[in-house]
Structures are given as structure tokens and as C-alpha cells.
Amino acid sequence: MGPLNSIRPKTRLSNSNLLFMIAGIIFVLMYGFALISYPGSFMQFQTFFDLFNLNAALFIVTLGLCVVMIGGGIDISVGAVCGLVTMACAMLLESGVGNVWGALFLALGIGLAFGFMHGYLIAYLEIQPFIITLAGMFLAQGLLTTLHKEPLNVTMPAFVRLRNFTIEIPWLGTENRLGVFIPCEIKPGVIVVLVLVLLYAILMKWSRFGRNVYAVGGNPQSARMLGINVKKTIFFSYVICGLTAGISGFVFLMTTGAGNIGNGALFEMKAIASNVMGGILLNGGVGNLLGAPIGTMTLLTINELIRAAGVQSNLQAIVSGLLLYLFIVLQSIVMSLRGRSKFRLALPSWLKSQQPSGEKKAENQG
Amino acid sequence: MPRIKRHLNNMSHLFLPLSVLVVLIIINLIKGADYFKITMVNGAFYGNIPNILFGASELVILSIGMTLVTAASRGQDISIGEIGAITSAIFVQYVLRAGGDVTIWTVLVGFLISCVAGLFIGAFNGTLVSFFKVQPMVATLILFLGGRSIAFIIDGKVSPILANEISNRIGTVIPGVPIQTPIILTAVFIAVFAVVLKTTNLRLYVEAVGINPSAARLNGIDPKKIIFLTFLLMGVCSAVAGFIAVNKAGRHDSVNLLKFIMMDAILAVALGGNSLGGGKFSITGSIIGAYTIEVLNRTLLRLEVNPEAIKAFKAVFIIILMVMASPVVSVFAGKVLDKAKMIVARYSVRQTDGLNKAAVSITDTTGKKEE
Numbered sequence: 242m243g244p245l246n247s248i249r250p251k252t253r254l255s256n257s258n259l260l261f262m263i264a265g266i267i268f269v270l271m272y273g274f275a276l277i278s279y280p281g282s283f284m285q286f287q288t289f290f291d292l293f294n295l296n297a298a299l300f301i302v303t304l305g306l307c308v309v310m311i312g313g314g315i316d317i318s319v320g321a322v323c324g325l326v327t328m329a330c331a332m333l334l335e336s337g338v339g340n341v342w343g344a345l346f347l348a349l350g351i352g353l354a355f356g357f358m359h360g361y362l363i364a365y366l367e368i369q370p371f372i373i374t375l376a377g378m379f380l381a382q383g384l385l386t387t388l389h390k391e392p393l394n395v396t397m398p399a400f401v402r403l404r405n406f407t408i409e410i411p412w413l414g415t416e417n418r419l420g421v422f423i424p425c426e427i428k429p430g431v432i433v434v435l436v437l438v439l440l441y442a443i444l445m446k447w448s449r450f451g452r453n454v455y456a457v458g459g460n461p462q463s464a465r466m467l468g469i470n471v472k473k474t475i476f477f478s479y480v481i482c483g484l485t486a487g488i489s490g491f492v493f494l495m496t497t498g499a500g501n502i503g504n505g506a507l508f509e510m511k512a513i514a515s516n517v518m519g520g521i522l523l524n525g526g527v528g529n530l531l532g533a534p535i536g537t538m539t540l541l542t543i544n545e546l547i548r549a550a551g552v553q554s555n556l557q558a559i560v561s562g563l564l565l566y567l568f569i570v571l572q573s574i575v576m577s578l579r580g581r582s583k584f585r586l587a588l589p590s591w592l593k594s595q596q597p598s599g600e601k602k603a604e605n606q607g
Numbered sequence: 608m609p610r611i612k613r614h615l616n617n618m619s620h621l622f623l624p625l626s627v628l629v630v631l632i633i634i635n636l637i638k639g640a641d642y643f644k645i646t647m648v649n650g651a652f653y654g655n656i657p658n659i660l661f662g663a664s665e666l667v668i669l670s671i672g673m674t675l676v677t678a679a680s681r682g683q684d685i686s687i688g689e690i691g692a693i694t695s696a697i698f699v700q701y702v703l704r705a706g707g708d709v710t711i712w713t714v715l716v717g718f719l720i721s722c723v724a725g726l727f728i729g730a731f732n733g734t735l736v737s738f739f740k741v742q743p744m745v746a747t748l749i750l751f752l753g754g755r756s757i758a759f760i761i762d763g764k765v766s767p768i769l770a771n772e773i774s775n776r777i778g779t780v781i782p783g784v785p786i787q788t789p790i791i792l793t794a795v796f797i798a799v800f801a802v803v804l805k806t807t808n809l810r811l812y813v814e815a816v817g818i819n820p821s822a823a824r825l826n827g828i829d830p831k832k833i834i835f836l837t838f839l840l841m842g843v844c845s846a847v848a849g850f851i852a853v854n855k856a857g858r859h860d861s862v863n864l865l866k867f868i869m870m871d872a873i874l875a876v877a878l879g880g881n882s883l884g885g886g887k888f889s890i891t892g893s894i895i896g897a898y899t900i901e902v903l904n905r906t907l908l909r910l911e912v913n914p915e916a917i918k919a920f921k922a923v924f925i926i927i928l929m930v931m932a933s934p935v936v937s938v939f940a941g942k943v944l945d946k947a948k949m950i951v952a953r954y955s956v957r958q959t960d961g962l963n964k965a966a967v968s969i970t971d972t973t974g975k976k977e978e
Contacts, residue, residue: 315744362926362929362930362933365935366930366933366935366936367931367933367934367935368929368932368933369877369882369883369884369929371683371873371877371883372873372874372877372925372929373884373926373929375870375873375874375925376921376926377922378922378926378930379918379919379921379922379925380918380919380922380923380926382919383915383916383917383918383919383920383921383922384919386915386916386917386918387913387916390915426834432781502651510748510751510752513744513745513748514745514748516754517745517748522742522743523682523742523744524742548743555756555760555764556756557756558752558753558755558756558762559753559756559757559760560630561752562749562750562752562753562754562755563749563753565748565749565752566735566749567745568739569735569739569741569745569749570735570739571740573740573741574739576740577739577740606866
């Protein structure tokens with residue numbers, strides 16, 4: 242018994258964590274490469290924070306989509322809903338009737354409405370998610386163009402104050418050429434991103450709902466047999482996704498300060514790409530929620546790198562497509578090697594001691 | 608009689624798209640009774656129906672390919688518009704650089720070259736999906752993001768103009784033929800596909816792979832090969848669609864050519880009663896679905912809907928349609944219908960007080976149900 246136990250100290254990582262680790266390593270490598278090749282810009286902390294400052298809405302959209310993708314569905318309406326929210330909120334703020342809180346509630350309301358619609362139609366009427374969210378995308382785009390066609394800049398003082406509000410980090414920063422210290426700045430959107438990441442990670446990891454989502458995404462049939470309310474779980478995953486899209490619309494407006502038809506365009510594709518990079522598979526049931534922000538950061542770093550390299554604007558899309566290609570192939574090769582069980586990742590010893598005691602007992606008995 | 612009944616049962620998936628088509632046509636007729644009017648202009652037919660057939664030609668071709676891809680790989684190809692843009696860019700470059708007069712052979716060779724390019728791009732997507740086991744939507748996302756830039760670079764950063772007689776004729780009409788050329792090309796394409804599906808085992812294999820890949824493998828069908836093949840066919844379909852689109856437009860606009868057509872193609876597949884989760888498929892359904900989308904677009908324009916709101920109306924229409932077609936609603940409707948039939952049957956029993964006649968009426972109603 243003793244020698245047998247010592248032979249098998251390898252604890253297999255779950256697929257989710259393996260993919261998450263790959264995503265994390267790729268991001269670190271990518272950023273390291275960026276640091277080495279363009280130290281001038283990437284060494285500054287502000288560059289790193291600007292990834293968040295300028296793309297907070299994309300981060301949030303990706304989070305919401307991640308929940309749906311783990312549940313085995315897809316929502317391609319998120320970008321359009323985000324755009325609709327920016328325009329609706331901008332119109333409300335400009336009309337002089339509403340205040341900032343009203344706009345926030347409007348954003349949440351629109352997001353929830355779309356989430357409820359998608360959730361009900363997909364979960365309870367069993368319609369294919371792709372088609373319903375496609376219809377949702379058309380609906381949001383149609384409403385957006387019906388509302389207002391020209392870009393609408395918000396000039397309401399309270400909102401402008403919120404838009405220009407930044408949080409300075411006094412101990413981080415750079416000195417400019419004159420030797421004046423400029424502290425790093427963070428926009429309030431980043432705080433929203435951090436809070437949401439934390440909230441969603443807890444939700445997916447430790448709440449009953451989160452575990453149900455994993456079960457349903459992995460295999461709806463066996464989830465039903467385990468006594469999970471599959472329809473309710475799917476319904477709430479779409480509601481959460483819609484709500485997140487609403488929040489992201491408000492954050493988008495907080496970042497740019499204007500409602501525009503092009504707002505949130507192609508966010509759905511970017512979000513899907515980020516999630517795939519973060520190791521969340523479209524099949525469902527696999528993925529770590531923290532992979533979503535990691536994947537988004539990888540995507541954004543790639544874009545920043547290409548921009549810093551001064552590549553022609555047409556080649557940018559091709560290069561980012563190629564990188565996505567390499568990434569997907571790498572992921573798939575690792576997964577298939579793992580499937581053939583030639584490739585095992587052993588946990589370091591300090592992690593192994595944290596095995597649950599129940600498992601050890603079972604081993605001893607075996 | 609039973610043969611007809613079986614036939615009708617086989618056609619039941621066409622009920623939804625056909626009924627929608629009928630409803631749309633009725634709406635159009637209410638709007639104006641001259642909907643079916645066809646006029647002759649310069650020896651060719653023009654009117655609402657020819658326009659619909661003309662406008663939907665690329666969509667029909669793409670939806671055929673999309674049906675196969677969806678059935679085999681249980682996912683959708685979202686890069687079809689980009690593939691069309693790349694292959695048509697190659698076609699345009701060949702025609703412009705061929706030198707001398709543009710003859711029918713130049714166009715034909717250009718078309719074949721663009722088809723080969725389509726095959727290569729299809730092979731790229733197919734390799735990712737079948738051998739690397741990437742989900743189709745993710746695999747084709749790569750070309751979706753980068754494809755238009757490739758087309759733009761092939762074009763040489765301008766949008767070249769196809770100003771020759773033959774391209775013009777392919778895009779509009781050939782003198783002496785009363786039907787617009789894209790309609791003829793679409794019909795030929797559909798015919799070729801129908802012959803291929805009738806004479807080969809393609810349908811059986813694709814359905815087997817779509818229903819259960821591992822079971823198909825145990826039966827000696829290689830799912831990888833079949834999925835790869837469907838993506839190759841998708842590439843060819845995209846190349847043909849790109850060819851028609853660029854000849855229609857007369858110039859190659861790499862940014863707007865076939866833009867966002869994959870959404871309509873996927874919608875056509877779903878409207879045709881096909882599951883987006885793979886398995887059994889109906890090409891006829893997809894074709895009717897594609898024409899339905901074109902009719903819907905033109906109906907909204909004809910009803911003078913605010914152009915900004917067209918998308919919203921389309922969305923509402925799609926949602927209503929999908930709710931009507933959803934399994935839950937159809938089961939519910941079936942229950943209601945059965946109950947109504949029971950009541951009718953009971954009523955007739957009471958009326959006649961004859962068991963014999965009641966039995967007849969019950970068999971009659973069940974027969975109706977099957978239809």
C-alpha cells in the first residue's frame with residue numbers, strides 16, 4: 242500500500258484550471274515580450290492601467306458572456322445592448338429630466354429586459370440561443386437607430402463630473418521630462434470591473450447557482466437527473482448576461498461621454514474571442530471565470546503591441562487573427578495531448594497537501 | 608393515399624417557412640394588388656418576384672453551404688462573407704490583369720481560380736474544426752476578424768471597377784434571355800447541388816456525423832473527413848456567392864461586399880426548420896428560408912417602415928416566428944388541437960348515436976392530424 246501511494250502523487254488538474262493556466266502563462270509571456278520589445282511605453286504603469294481605463298466596458302461584457310458560455314449557451318446581442326444603453330442613457334441625461342441615478346437605473350432596466358426576454362425564450366420555450374440573441378441584436382440595433390442617429394454628447398454637469406472623475410494612485414507613476422511626478426490615474430469604471438470580477442468569481446465558484454451553471458453546461462441531461470432545475474439555471478444565466486451588458490453600457494458612457502451608433506460594435510465578437518483566449522470553451526461546462534479578464538487583457542495587449550509596432554492598419558486585423566489562430570491551435574493541441582494521457586501536469590508539492598481529507602481516506606481504504 | 612400522407616409527413620418541416628411566405632405575400636397583396644405584376648423592360652422580366660429572386664441569389668447559395676456545415680459540425684461558419692470578399696478580390700484581380708479583351712474564357716478561368724481559393728480557405732477553416740477540434744464559430748472567428756483586411760490588400764487599397772461587357776451581363780441580363788443572370792446561376796447551382804445530394808451518399812454521411820459523430824465513426828464514416836468536406840463545400844459556395852455579388856455590384860468593395868450576410872444565412876437555416884445543433888437537414892427548407900428573409904426585407908421596405916426601425920421590426924418578426932416554431936409551443940398547440948378534436952368527436956357521437964359513424968369520424972380526424 243505504501244509504495245503504491247507514493248507512485249501516484251500526481252493530482253490531475255481539471256480542464257478549466259489547465260486552460261486558465263495556459264491563458265495566464267500566455268498573458269504573462271505576451272506582456273513580458275511587450276516589456277522587452279517596447280520598454281518605453283509598456284514599462285509605464287499608466288499603459289497597463291489604460292488597458293482597463295479605456296476598455297472597462299469590454300471587460301464587463303466579457304464577464305457576462307462568460308457566465309452564459311459556461312452554461313453552454315451563447316449571447317451575441319451583448320454589444321448591441323451595450324450600444325443601445327449608451328444612447329438611451331445619453332438621451333435621458335440630455336433631455337434634462339433624468340439625473341445620473343435615473344440613467345443608471347435605465348441602463349440596468351434595459352439590460353434586465355433583454356436578459357429576461359432571452360432567458361425566457363431560450364430556457365422555457367427551448368429556442369436555439371444563437372437565433373434568439375441574433376434577434377435581440379437586431380432589436381437593439383433597430384431601437385438604437387430609431388432613438389437617435391447622430392452622435393450625442395452628454396453635457397449634463399453632474400455626469401461630466403462623473404466622467405472626468407479619476408482616482409489617483411500617489412505611490413505609482415512616472416516623471417515626465419521636466420521631472421514633474423505624474424501619478425497614475427484610474428477611472429471609476431475600473432473599480433466597477435474589479436468589483437464585478439470579484440462578485441462573479443465568488444458567484445461561479447462558491448454559490449449554488451454557479452455550480453449549477455457548470456453542471457448544466459457540461460451535460461444538461463445529467464444535471465436534470467441530479468435534481469438541478471436546468472431551465473431556471475439557463476434563464477438566470479441569460480438574465481445575468483443581460484444585466485452585465487446594461488452595466489457595461491453605462492460604463493461605456495462613463496468612459497466616452499457620448500452616445501453613438503457605433504458604440505459597442507463588434508463587442509460580441511471581441512468578447513467571444515477574449516473568452517476563448519481565457520480558456521472558456523463554447524461547448525460549455527469548462528472554464529474559469531477569472532479567465533475572462535485574463536483573455537481580454539491578452540487580446541488588448543496584442544492590439545497594443547501591434548499598434549506599438551507601427552504595423553499598417555490593415556495588417557493589424559490580420560496579425561491579430563493570426564495570433565488568435567496560434568492561440569486556438571495551441572489550446573487544442575494541449576487538450577488533445579491531455580486526452581491521450583501522454584501529457585500530465587503535476588501540481589507542485591505545496592499544493593498537494595491541501596487535498597481534501599475525505600479523498601485521502603478513500604484512497605487509503607482503496 | 609398513404610403514400611401521399613407519408614410524403615406530406617416528410618414535408619412537415621417546410622410548413623413553417625412556407626406559411627410565413629404565404630402570410631408575407633398576403634400582407635403584400637393587401638398593401639397593393641399589383642404585387643405579382645411583371646413588366647418587360649429591354650427584353651427582361653422585372654417586378655417584385657424577379658427582384659426577390661435576383662436579390663436573394665447570394666443568400667440562397669450561402670444558406671445551402673451553411674446548412675451542410677451546420678448539420679455536420681453542429682456549429683456555424685461566421686466567415687462566409689469574408690471568404691466571398693477574398694475570393695471575389697482574387698477574381699477581380701485576375702480579370703483586370705489578364706490583359707487584352709475580356710472574353711468569356713477570362714471570366715470563366717477567373718471564376719475557377721476564385722473557386723480554388725474558396726476551397727483553400729474552406730480547408731483552412733475545416734482543418735481547424737475537424738482536426739484541431741475547435742468549435743466552428745471560434746475557428747471561423749479568425750477569418751471573420753482578418754478576412755476583410757486580406758481582401759483589401761489583394762485589391763491594392765482601392766476598390767477596382769469591373770467595367771466590361773461580360774461582367775455586366777453576368778450581373779444583370781444577357782440580351783435575348785428574359786431572366787436575370789444571377790437567377791439563372793442560382794438555379795443552376797441549386798440543380799447541381801440537388802444532383803450531388805441525390806446521387807451520392809453525402810446526405811446520409813453528413814446526417815450520421817451530425818447526429819452522433821462517435822456512432823458514425825463506429826459505422827465506418829470518418830467524422831473528420833465529412834466535416835472537412837462540408838467546410839470545403841462552404842468555401843466553394845462562398846466563392847460562387849462572391850462571384851455573383853461582385854458582378855452585380857460592378858466593383859469590388861472589400862469593406863461592404865456581403866457584409867454581415869452570415870447572420871441572414873444562419874437565420875435562413877433556422878427558418879427552414881433545421882436544428883442549429885446538427886443532425887437531419889433540409890436544403891429545400893433553407894432555400895425557402897433564404898427567400899423568406901428577402902421577401903421580409905422587401906415587405907418592410909414596401910410597407911414604408913422607417914428605415915432606421917427595419918431591424919427592430921425584423922427582430923420582432925423573427926422572435927414571433929421562432930416562438931411559433933418552438934418545440935414547447937408546438938407540443939402545447941398539439942395538446943389543444945387534440946382536445947378540440949376529442950370534443951368534436953364526442954359531439955358527433957352524441958349527434959349520430961351510432962358507434963360506426965363515430966369511428967369513421969375519429970379516423971378522419973387522426974388522418975387530418977397526421978397531415
